[in-house]
Amino acid sequence: MNSEIQPEFSVSEAVAIFNQILETATPTIVINGEVANFKVSQNKWIFFDVKDADASLNCFMSVFNMRTVIEDGMRVRIVARPNVTKWGKFSLTIQTINPMGEGSIKRAFELLRAKLDKEGLFCFERKRTLPELPSHIGVISSVNAAGYSDFIKILNQRFSGLKISVANTQVQGEAAPNQIISAIRYFNELSIPPEVIAIVRGGGSRDDLVAFDDEVLVREIASSRVPIITGIGHEIDTTLADLAADVRASTPSNAAQVLTPDRREIISGLDIKLRNLIFNSERKLNDMTSDVSEKKNYFGQRLDQIAEDLETQYKYLSATLKQLDPRTILKRGFAIVRDENNQILNRAAEVGEILTIENDKFIIETEVKNVKAR
Secondary structure, three states: OOOOOOOOOOHHHHHHHHHHHHHHHOOOEEEEEEEEEEEEEOOOEEEEEEEOOOOEEEEEEEHHHOOOOOOOOOEEEEEEEEEEOOOOOEEEEEEEEEEOHHHHHHHHHHHHHHHHHHOOOOOHHHOOOOOOOOOEEEEEEOOOOHHHHHHHHHHHHHOOOOEEEEEEOOOOOOOHHHHHHHHHHHHHHOOOOOOEEEEEEOOOOHHHHHHHHOHHHHHHHHHOOOOEEEEEOOOOOOOHHHHHOOEEEOOHHHHHHHHOOOHHHHHHHHHHHHHHHHHHHHHHHHHHHHHHHHHHHHHHHHHHHHHHHHHHHHHHHHHHHHHHOHHHHHHOOOOEEEOOOOOEOOOOOOOOOEEEEEOOOOEEEEEOOOOOOO
């Protein structure tokens, strides 16, 4: 008889033991294969098989973890946790999934692009203009990458003295999208955020740029309250992040050129403006001097005319006053008659009344002897 004790479990205990063994031996695994039987259940759960020529594995994931668009026939790279379900089936619980190979990457790109474009994420109307000369730039990149070095070098060459805040992230691989998303949120949540965010990454294969086709990242870029410029890959590379950004630069170096004017051009422009200002100021001063001279001559002539008119009026009034002077009237043979109260007589005189008669040369006292009406 075999004296060795056989382990004995209930079904649930056996499943738990198997999953414990799997978790210890292979907590997560990476598998490359082709998608088959892809379907979405209740708009919450995703089921599909990943296969090659000789085998097939069941896969399960939540819609929330799907960061791109997948369909049957695509080659994918999945990171998953193997486990045995309570129904006794071996399954892979997917943590991340990304298309592999030029054909699958291109197909996933086009499918997700169509989806997001239909939602309006790439519309020109929602894009904002960048500040003409930002004083504070937020940069999201890998500080060890050549693209980042090129970006900073061009910035300093064109316009030094800017405030540069850098969020160091991975720019390829499975961790890259979430790190870049966190960096965007960090800059947006600052009490005084940068005036613009630059996401930069140097060139690479299309596989290397897949992180920038991540759906959640693209949506985060589109919803950023701080304007975003991207400089990803080479000029011929276009990612969904580029389409969602407010401005797409062809390379990291081009992003630096778009963000900052060349200080030599600024100095030259200011010199031209200064020359124009001096020229225009001199012209206006000459025009004002000429205008003042003309007005001076006009007002001088006007004052002369006024003085001449006043002199003429003075002479006329003087002559009129002279004619109205009683002394002038007396010289013409008239006389002034006053009564005893020295009041000018403008009534009928009375017989016996003493009157004073004043002419040009004499004052005569006389008594009225007789009064006749004319």
